[in-house]
Amino acid sequence: LSTQGDASQVIGPLTEGQRRNVAVVNSLYRLHQSVLKVITSQNSFPAAAEQTVTTALKAVHDLMGSAVQPLLNSVGDSVEAIIITMHQEDFSGSLSSSGKPDVPCSLYMKELQGFIARVMSDYFRHFECFDFVFDNTEAMAQRAIELFIRNASLIRPLSEGGKMRLAADFAQMELAVAPLCRRVSDLGKSYRQLRSFRPLLFQTSEHIASSPALGEVIPFSIVLQFLFTRAPPELKSPFQRAEWSIARYSQWLDDHPSEKDRLALIR
Template sequence: SSFPPAAEQTIISALKGIHALMGSAVQPLLTSVGDAVEAIIITMHQEDFSGSLPSSGKPDVPCSLYMKELQGFIARVMSDYFKHFECVDFVFDNTEAIARRAIELFIRNASLIRPLGEGGKMRLAADFAQMELAVGPFCRRVSDLGKSYRMLRSFRPLLFQTSEHVASSPALGDIIPFSVVIQFLFTRAPSELKSPFQRAEWSHARFSQWLDDHPSEKDRLLLIRGALEAYVQSVRSREGKEFAPVYPIMVQLLQKATSALQ
């Protein structure tokens, strides 16, 4: 550098100040975009995923309505607002964070869908593929999203695997948190085995907020444990002779997850 060290330091600290100012200037916009993305994703629960496979063997629609809305919204936000900023790296640093959060919320909500029929699985799998396209405008490259991207890629095949295969997936724990996978297995259980949020009589949005407030895997697993224990009590109280086939797999995963935390 041709500047004296003192001048260089002054410029660097001034740039940091400008960067911070830029950050606080766009923060309200980023927050509202993030909130809107979440609001769109959570509407997936208003759609019906319980359907069986059409006779053609192919899903009727390439993806769900909420996904089309999400894609349209993100594309519009980028062209209407963020494309006008000249600091491209600054924009992507901020929008990539929204993309990571969007993927996390998408997988979270996808894992909560009940009931999930064979046709619903096909459509949800299409949504997983479309999700990559949806967050594309927010990123330099979608693969730059790191763990979020790997989680999106790893979760999709689980939709079609047997519960035993899901439980032995190498992605568990490392890429996909155990709590998310166990949560997903509730969809394969009879309605008597209530998901944690159903047992608590929470809406999907309320449960999503709880998960945000309890990022620790330990807390999340405790909530799941409570739901599984309530199911055992329910079966015993009606003097049932056996548990749902998926139940022992969920218990086994819960034990594995708990010991991984030790």
């Protein structure tokens, strides 16, 4: 296996190292499937022998996982870097005369869609083990949605025109992560959060407070972050109050997954 830097690059076409890793994973996959076939088609296999072989097969599966991990990490880092650039865009503009956003989606969303589509066709398409690939990329899709909602809830200032644009981005986000999964609706809680948060953009704060999605689908900490963005400028968002960049705040949230810790920080 190639473990050098070129094994995890996501800028250009497949490198020699990445090609080799794909070949190794595909060989391991064929071995795994063939051995599995032998075990399942044998009726007289001693239980102890079957157990030993099954344990060995798990090791083969784990090796496939560690072979693609550097690439997955790289793709994940790039997705996060693209999503955080939403804060470089202006969501404070006025509503266009048609009442609809001028563009179908923001620049960062276009870039995200292009990047994910390219990564799937340039790198992951070469793997023969589709289920194995999707098991890994679906986790990445869930993470991308989580980061998207987190950053969307921190946008300040957010005008009526900005809300329309952000709502369009929410719809486009489903298209962005679609190549990473069998079906977007299979993403479970992440998908429900994406669908539930979008209507909150246009609701009054009182309506949001009584939304049944609160706590159930969308964590309270995310909704609180969003409510701060509606306050006058002198009431700062938690990350501004702590004098942190959004990237640092996002890292803190990753390091503190417990809702209790997050609410304590916001308080």
